[in-house]
Amino acid sequence: MRLLIIGLDSMPADLLYNHEDLPNIKSVIDNGFSTILESCKPPITIPAWMVMMTSKNPGRLGVYGFRHRQHYSYTDGWITTSDKIKEKRLWEYLAEYGKRSCLIGVPPSYPPYEINGAMISCFITPTTKNVYTYPSNLKDEIEGLVGEYKFDIKFRTDNRDYILRELYEMTEKRFKVINYLLNKERWDLFMFVEIGVDRLHHTFWKYYDKTHHKYVPNNGYEHVVRDYYRYIDGKIGELIKQVDDDTLILIVSDHGTTKMKGCICINEWLIQEGYLSLKSYPDKQTDLNKCDVDWSKTKAWGWGGYYARIFINVKGREANGIISKDEYEQIREELRKKIERIRGPNGEYLNNKVYTAEELYGEARGDKPDLLVFFDDLYWRSAGTIGHRSLYLDENDTGPDDSVHSYDGIFILYDKKKRIKKRIERMSIYDVAPTLLALMGIEIPKGMEGKVVKEIIELYK
Numbered sequence: 001m002r003l004l005i006i007g008l009d010s011m012p013a014d015l016l017y018n019h020e021d022l023p024n025i026k027s028v029i030d031n032g033f034s035t036i037l038e039s040c041k042p043p044i045t046i047p048a049w050m051v052m053m054t055s056k057n058p059g060r061l062g063v064y065g066f067r068h069r070q071h072y073s074y075t076d077g078w079i080t081t082s083d084k085i086k087e088k089r090l091w092e093y094l095a096e097y098g099k100r101s102c103l104i105g106v107p108p109s110y111p112p113y114e115i116n117g118a119m120i121s122c123f124i125t126p127t128t129k130n131v132y133t134y135p136s137n138l139k140d141e142i143e144g145l146v147g148e149y150k151f152d153i154k155f156r157t158d159n160r161d162y163i164l165r166e167l168y169e170m171t172e173k174r175f176k177v178i179n180y181l182l183n184k185e186r187w188d189l190f191m192f193v194e195i196g197v198d199r200l201h202h203t204f205w206k207y208y209d210k211t212h213h214k215y216v217p218n219n220g221y222e223h224v225v226r227d228y229y230r231y232i233d234g235k236i237g238e239l240i241k242q243v244d245d246d247t248l249i250l251i252v253s254d255h256g257t258t259k260m261k262g263c264i265c266i267n268e269w270l271i272q273e274g275y276l277s278l279k280s281y282p283d284k285q286t287d288l289n290k291c292d293v294d295w296s297k298t299k300a301w302g303w304g305g306y307y308a309r310i311f312i313n314v315k316g317r318e319a320n321g322i323i324s325k326d327e328y329e330q331i332r333e334e335l336r337k338k339i340e341r342i343r344g345p346n347g348e349y350l351n352n353k354v355y356t357a358e359e360l361y362g363e364a365r366g367d368k369p370d371l372l373v374f375f376d377d378l379y380w381r382s383a384g385t386i387g388h389r390s391l392y393l394d395e396n397d398t399g400p401d402d403s404v405h406s407y408d409g410i411f412i413l414y415d416k417k418k419r420i421k422k423r424i425e426r427m428s429i430y431d432v433a434p435t436l437l438a439l440m441g442i443e444i445p446k447g448m449e450g451k452v453v454k455e456i457i458e459l460y461k
Contacts, residue, residue: 001440002247004182006236007106007193009045010201012256013037013408022229024237025412028251029421032414033459036426041360042307042372043255043405046080046124048429049107049193052254054087055433055448059361059368061087065305066124068367072317075289078367079124082108088445090433091115091189097442102185104178104192105151118185120177123152123195145180146173155199156399160221163203167228171196175235182242188440193254200228201257205402212259212402245416248439248460252432253409260404263383263393264342264375266302266310272391273338275300282387285397291386295320299331300370304384304397306405309369310335332356332370339373345392350376378404413456420459427453 013036016025040051040058047063050056058064063080070076078084085108091101095116103109103119110121112134119134120142128148133139142149150170155163171194178192206214207221240249267288270276277297282290288301295313299322303309312331315321323331336354344350353374357364360372375382381404383397395401411427430450437444438452439460 002187002243003189003191003436003440004239004243004247004249005189005191006239006249006251007049007191008197008232008251008253008410009107009193009195010198010255010257010405011253011410012258012406013410014256016410019229021226022233024233024240025251028236028240028249028412028414031419031421032249032412033420033422033424033456034410034412035424037252037409037411037429037432038426039255039405039407039409039429041355042374043378043407043409044306045195045198045254046107048254050085050087050089052252052429052432053089053091053106054085055430055450056087057361057430057449059357059364061085062364062366062368064309064357064366064368064372069311069369070367072319072367074293074295074318074320080108081110081124082113082121083111084108090436091117091191093433093437093442093445094189094440099188099440100186101189101191102181102187104181105174105195106191106193107195117187117189118181120149121151122193125151141180142177146176149173149177152195153199155203156396156401158400160203163199164224167196167199167203168231171231171235175238179238179242182239194232196228197232197253198257200225201403202401205257205259207402209259209403213261214402240414240416243416247416249414249416250436251410251412251414254429256406256408256410257403258379258406260381260396260402261376261379262345263304263381263395263397264308265383265385265388265391265393265397266304266308266373267384267386268388268391269339269342270300270302271386275335278386285385285387288384288386296322299323300335302373302382302384303369304382306378306381308371308373308375308382308384310339310371310373312370335371339371342375342391344376344380350380352376378406380404413460415460418460422455422459424453424455 047058101117105122107122110125112119112121121132153166204224206212208225277294279292355372357368385397434444435453
């Protein structure tokens with residue numbers, strides 16, 4: 001048995017499973033196994049794809065998002081790259097049994113590393129001037145095929161027409177490379193992730209989702225999401241035709257997507273509540289690390305993003321820490337209770353969830369935050385910048401953005417030889433790796449957190 005994994009970054013279950021005009025995907029659903037795939041916390045591209053491929057939680061991976069603090073520095077940080085992942089991934093388990101893999105754009109895969117097979121790195125690749133393939137000479141083949149390869153697009157801009165052109169160009173090149181390597185390489189596992197779906201949502205969701213507070217009927221971009229989905233559906237149809245009957249096909253997403261209601265300015269709130277002290281307040285939107293922070297009077301500060309990360313200024317840990325270790329738990333619990341009570345701009349209730357890393361993950365490695373804050377089930381982003389003189393923003397402070405991430409992704413499995421329609425309510429992202437290993441006849445390693453989904457094994461073994 002071979003396995004083709006079609007990764008669609010941020011594809012939401014509620015949209016895809018109710019979309020009637022995607023004939024290829026609908027045929028797979030109607031003749032295969034499908035379910036809602038519940039993502040990890042936080043449901044972010046990095047770490048979610050690695051959670052899926054390792055069956056280890058973000059705490060054990062030591063990866064809590066795209067960026068992290070560097071050794072309790074106030075300003076220094078690091079970006080999650082492939083070499084930060086120390087746990088074995090699906091293809092590394094397969095390699096122990098002599099099985100070859102071909103990987104394209106699976107985050108994080110920059111810098112590319114040696115595998116039993118071939119690899120093209122993902123959207124965090126800085127430029128095409130860097131080595132972005134394994135083996136390195138594969139780069140010449142790719143550029144001979146499509147010219148300059150596109151890993152990602154600049155999507156946080158108001159020029160929607162430009163984004164749309166770039167989106168289709170990137171995706172067209174990606175599928176040209178996919179089709180080439182699908183036939184050229186010898187593989188047991190072929191996996192790719194198309195990041196374009198995620199970029200589409202962030203850029204055009206308010207034009208598509210009629211429940212979005214910024215939706216305008218009959219707008220000029222109303223059919224952009226539908227048209228791109230149809231385009232992707234056509235590409236998937238081409239891949240399905242190419243693979244043989246002994247190839248199992250999985251269409252999967254790392255998380256879902258939904259409308260963004262706005263941003264809560266976490267550092268403005270911390271200033272207001274007396275936890276963060278500035279020597280002078282900026283006269284325009286300013287990143288925290290460019291503000292004149294009085295660390296000798298600051299108890300805590302935060303980072304923005306899909307969720308807020310709160311850091312406590314601990315004596316003996318941070319360079320200018322003021323919170324003693326005896327006070328730490330009291331301050332952390334005080335912050336948790338206050339943040340849970342934050343309301344919306346009109347006084348409305350927000351379903352805020354505040355966690356410690358240990359509560360979520362048990363073991364929490366690396367540069368973890370002291371608190372992880374999910375505002376209103378993630379409908380509200382966290383804004384880390386200062387200078388707004390408000391706790392609420394209507395827009396993302398890092399550029400135009402219409403959507404946020406949700407927990408419900410997709411999992412659709414299809415065998416061309418069998419016509420089986422099976423649907424279960426949901427499964428966990430942690431269940432993917434052990435279930436796929438079981439399908440390929442490989443013993444499940446100790447330490448994986450997910451389980452083998454028996455309903456799948458019964459259908460496809």
